[in-house]
Amino acid sequence: MTVFIIRRLLQALLVVVLMSVIVFFGVNIVGDPVYMLVSPDADQDDIAAAIARLGLDRPIWEQYLLFLKGALQGDLGNSFIFGEPALQLIMHHMPATMELAFTALMLAIVIGIPLGLYAGLYSESPLSKGIMAGSILGFSLPTFWVGLMLIMLFAVELGWVPATGRGDTATFLGIQSSLFTPDGLSHIFLPALNLALLKISLAIRLTRAGVREALGQDYVKYARAKGLTTRRIIFVHVMKNIMIPVVTVMGLEFGSLIGFSVVTETIFAWPGMGKLLIDAILQLDRPVVVAYLMIIVLFFIVINLIVDILYSLLDPRVRLQDQGA
Amino acid sequence: MTAVLDVSGLKTHFFTHAGVVKAVDGVDFAVSKGEIMGLVGESGSGKSITGFSILGLIDPPGRIVEGAIRFNGEDIANAPEERLQRLRGNRISMIFQDPMMTLNPVLRIDTQMIEAILAHEKIDRKSAWERSRDALGLVGIPSPEERLRAYPHQLSGGMRQRVAIATAFLNKPDLIIADEPTTALDVTIQAQIIHEAQKLTRQTGTAMIWITHDLAVVAGLADKISVMYAGRIVEQGGTDDVIDHPLHPYTVGLLGSVPTANQRGARLFQIEGMTPNMLALPQGCAFGPRCRARTAACATQPAISDVARRRLRCFNPQALAEVQE
Incomplete structure (x- = not known):
């Protein structure tokens, strides 16, 4: 296991370096941020001074090496717009995104898995067919449209929950989050649901497919032949098997929940990293964009690692191979 | 007769x-x-x-x-x-054709044998475990304590079929x-x-x-x-x-x-x-x-x-x- 983790960390390092090259050069091709920053009546000297101040007068490879040098010391550059360190800016917005993604993941698990289980066990019932039809809608309707519809229905027409913003936060166990106040919960409900919709559908389909496959397996018939209760067969024999793909996929999807929260955060004016990214892109705030992408890459790497470890905990067959490695 | x-x-x-x-x-x-x-x-x-x-x-x-x-x-x-x-x-017990497919791959042998006893008798886990161990001994499995802790994939086909036979005889059908x-x-x-x-x-x-x-x-x-x-x-x-x-x-x-x-x-x-x-x-x-x-x-x-x-x-x-x- 230790060898496995060390090898994975080395691979991760390579991925981070490669990503930094792609991201840094990619972002530097697009637009010229200087004209966004200087006042409209600035003359050539002012512009030249601004370029020099941002370090944009140097060759791009030199800019990259400088960036790399800073990055090794935990400095991903300063935001052009705010003048603050980009990393600090992102960290400031991160809790809001994390709580949103986490809530969405929980919704996907709590709603998706039971529905998928039902649809898999009673695949012929009208309710199951309804669930499956619903999951197709969840897959195909665009997030921004569903978000607007949710606001229309729950916030405007019914007035049950607020449409935008993050609401009050409270600190619990050292974590400051809106999940700990009633006001915060009412604010997070709509954006989390919107973000979760796709993942709920995914969980339903994965679970259903897993259940349908497992029910046809000999080990289920054998478990029945042993006289076990249906309850034990489903919740121990079947569930333990289908949890392997479900945990793998849902774990990996957590990364995409963070990454794709951009749209949802924009619609619901949720003050998270996604909103920050969109603003940074619009204002050509290169250091923030680069820093954001680097952080997302790190997230994906860490999540993949955790999923791999979880996977080996769930599947004894994988565990054995690891010991051999 | x-x-x-x-x-x-x-x-x-x-x-x-x-x-x-x-x-x-x-x-x-x-x-x-x-x-x-x-x-x-x-x-x-x-x-x-x-x-x-x-x-x-x-x-x-x-x-x-x-x-x-x-x-x-x-x-x-x-x-x-x-x-x-x-x-x-x-x-009435049943022994199936393919021992590779009938034992649940993610549950240990002890779990799968003990559950067959506990499904029909109210005895404590320890007695059930002892009975499983003795049953494995009866079908000629060496060091049954160790085998009980194994997962099916760690046993050969013949060994798994012995486990299935031992399980079939557990409740003296x-x-x-x-x-x-x-x-x-x-x-x-x-x-x-x-x-x-x-x-x-x-x-x-x-x-x-x-x-x-x-x-x-x-x-x-x-x-x-x-x-x-x-x-x-x-x-x-x-x-x-x-x-x-x-x-x-x-x-x-x-x-x-x-x-x-x-x-x-x-x-x-x-x-x-x-x-x-x-x-x-x-x-x-x-x-x-x-x-x-x-x-x-x-x-x-x-x-x-x-x-x-x-x-x-x-x-x-x-x-x-x-x-x-």
């Missing part, structure tokens, strides 16, 4: 879109305490379905349409699920249905498994139905043999009678197909044709089209009758005169 199991007129049909498949179509046999009956036939002859019918493990679109399955005097054909569940794995338990194993292991099973039935007085396509296997194991063809029993009698003097042309053909040492170099005998399509059985005797002894009489379905110490479904018994003298 009263029969542990008395099956009479059993019909299990599958109602598919393409038509009704009469997988088991009027099967009679009885097994007494401590007796081993070989149920022999080709793939698709209905022998496994007969086994599953006894346990009530026939899933839609199949169901038992007629007949009685008297187990210790109680008719359990179409008995309520709760009643069957109490019998399964407790009074009155009847064990073994569905081709040695087919997936190589010949040396096969002999050991047969030996273990035979030893245990003798020791415990458990009745056993050994389902197989291999007459050679049951020749040395069973007390009596029922030969099935296309859902019906065509010949039934004591093992010595059936093996030494087969009367039904199909039994003759099956015996002729068994390779033996004294026909070295000779071309192996083969029954012509293929097992019939169960959706379109021929008129009259189902074996008719493949039969070498076919006469005009075979255009009608032969009834089962008592001939020379056995039950036979044929108009033209082979070598009958020889047997009757």
Whole structure:
């Protein structure tokens, strides 16, 4: 296991370096941020001074090496717009995104898995067919449209929950989050649901497919032949098997929940990293964009690692191979 | 001696879109305490379905349409699920064909054995664990404590089948249905498994139905043999009678197909044709089209009758005169 983790960390390092090259050069091709920053009546000297101040007068490879040098010391550059360190800016917005993604993941698990289980066990019932039809809608309707519809229905027409913003936060166990106040919960409900919709559908389909496959397996018939209760067969024999793909996929999807929260955060004016990214892109705030992408890459790497470890905990067959490695 | 199991007129049909498949179509046999009956036939002859019918493990679109399955005097054909569940794995156990597929890959051996005990008895886990360990010892598994902690993939095929046999005997059942338990194993292991099973039935007085396509296997194991063809029993009698003097042309053909040492170099005998399509059985005797002894009489379905110490479904018994003298 230790060898496995060390090898994975080395691979991760390579991925981070490669990503930094792609991201840094990619972002530097697009637009010229200087004209966004200087006042409209600035003359050539002012512009030249601004370029020099941002370090944009140097060759791009030199800019990259400088960036790399800073990055090794935990400095991903300063935001052009705010003048603050980009990393600090992102960290400031991160809790809001994390709580949103986490809530969405929980919704996907709590709603998706039971529905998928039902649809898999009673695949012929009208309710199951309804669930499956619903999951197709969840897959195909665009997030921004569903978000607007949710606001229309729950916030405007019914007035049950607020449409935008993050609401009050409270600190619990050292974590400051809106999940700990009633006001915060009412604010997070709509954006989390919107973000979760796709993942709920995914969980339903994965679970259903897993259940349908497992029910046809000999080990289920054998478990029945042993006289076990249906309850034990489903919740121990079947569930333990289908949890392997479900945990793998849902774990990996957590990364995409963070990454794709951009749209949802924009619609619901949720003050998270996604909103920050969109603003940074619009204002050509290169250091923030680069820093954001680097952080997302790190997230994906860490999540993949955790999923791999979880996977080996769930599947004894994988565990054995690891010991051999 | 009263029969542990008395099956009479059993019909299990599958109602598919393409038509009704009469997988088991009027099967009679009885097994007494401590007796081993070989149920022999080709793939698709209905022998496994007969086994599953006894346990009530026939899933839609199949169901038992007629007949009685008297187990210790109680008719359990179409008995309520709760009643069957109490019998399964407790009074009637089953051993499946492929030990690679029947043990749940993500549960340890101890979990899978202990649950078979706890499903039927209120005892503490420790006693259940001890009983599982002793059962593994009885089927010749070395260091059973260690094996109990293993996952199925860590055991060989023969070892897994021993686990399945030990599990089948855990609750000291009155009847064990073994569905081709040695087919997936190589010949040396096969002999050991047969030996273990035979030893245990003798020791415990458990009745056993050994389902197989291999007459050679049951020749040395069973007390009596029922030969099935296309859902019906065509010949039934004591093992010595059936093996030494087969009367039904199909039994003759099956015996002729068994390779033996004294026909070295000779071309192996083969029954012509293929097992019939169960959706379109021929008129009259189902074996008719493949039969070498076919006469005009075979255009009608032969009834089962008592001939020379056995039950036979044929108009033209082979070598009958020889047997009757």
